[in-house]
Amino acid sequence: MVGENLGEDTNVLILGGEVAPTRKIIEFTGKSGGNYNMMVHPRAARGRRSEKGESVLVRTGDRLFAEVLKTMQQKADVASLNVNINNVKKTSGGDIFIRLKGKGQAQTLKNAIKNKMEEVSVTTRNRGTVFSVIDLDPAVTSEEVKAAVEKQTGLAGLVEIKLIRNTKFGGQMCLLSVPNNKAGKLRELGTIKMGWSACRARERIVPLRCYKCLEYGHSLTSCKGEDRSKQCLNCGGLNHRAQECKAVSKCMACKVDGHRMDTMKCPEYRKLVLEKKD
Structure with a gap:
């Protein structure tokens, strides 16, 4: 609240903020006496919050949380990976939950940990948009699907293959994820060319x-x-x-x-x- 005196009998109150606090100020000034001209300036609209970053879950198995974390920190050189870690937490099951800032870093960290510690299970968690790519032929690999999607959409390094499996119709289907703000490119494309086939890419709603x-x-x-x-x-x-x-x-x-x-x-x-x- 900013008050400006314009004379002996008149004051101007410039009020900003939400409705409830503003109403309390008005009630208070009304009781205090005097003549007031009141101007309410609404609070500036807040920008959209940035999307939550990705995360990595490391299964400790039968080993102690502190032991696995220490070994991981010694072997995986995070400084050279250009990843930004927000925090590291212990889950109720004793596993290591690593939250990252930004997008496209979880897979990099996962690969670095697996290269140094093959005995641990490492999975990525993100809130990207999931697509199912269907009509794949039986010989196609997940690496080939990833390469084709990245090339045809321009999303190099941003495509994560979640699974690829056989279907009852003799072909394969693949689930993949892309960052939410890049999903429009694959959504607009609609199909991915794989060899002789034009494979449909459909967005999946995942609760x-x-x-x-x-x-x-x-x-x-x-x-x-x-x-x-x-x-x-x-x-x-x-x-x-x-x-x-x-x-x-x-x-x-x-x-x-x-x-x-x-x-x-x-x-x-x-x-x-x-x-x-x-």
Whole structure:
């Protein structure tokens, strides 16, 4: 609040800020007596918050958190990687959660850690836009898909392949992620040329999921559920990943066999996706 005296009987109050604080000032000045001309200047609009950065999760396994972290810091030369680490935290399961500032750094850090510590499991976490690329022929590799998408969209170094798997139709499909602010290029392109095929690229709606309890609707940092981070997303078993699992799918949301909790066959997952579309 700025007050300016324009004479013996008149003051001008220039008020800025939100409505509630401004109302309190007006009520106070009204009680204090005197003649006032009041001008309210609304607070300048805030710019959009920058997108949250990526993160890297390092599984400690049977080793101590401090031991793995110390070894990792000694072997991985972060200073030479040009990555900006925001903070390092210990998850409730004893793993190492590294939050980064900015985009495009998680994969670089992951590769550096894996090159020096092959025995640990390292995964990246980001809030990029996910696309499914379908109609791939059976011989295509994830490296070839990554190279083709980066070349045809101009997103060099910004494409992350999440998985590639066979389909029941004799071909393959691939899930990949690109930064949110670059997704428009792949969305506009619509297809990726792979050899003789024009493969469709479709944006996927992925609800927010916690990587601790594996449930949807909240993140790891606010999770109060049980730690299921070491369980297979396909069958719920331990000591293997969903990509390697050959067991019957069991949904941890519906508690029934026949589908995973991250597919449209799951009623709970389908409901979340449709709500997000709306």
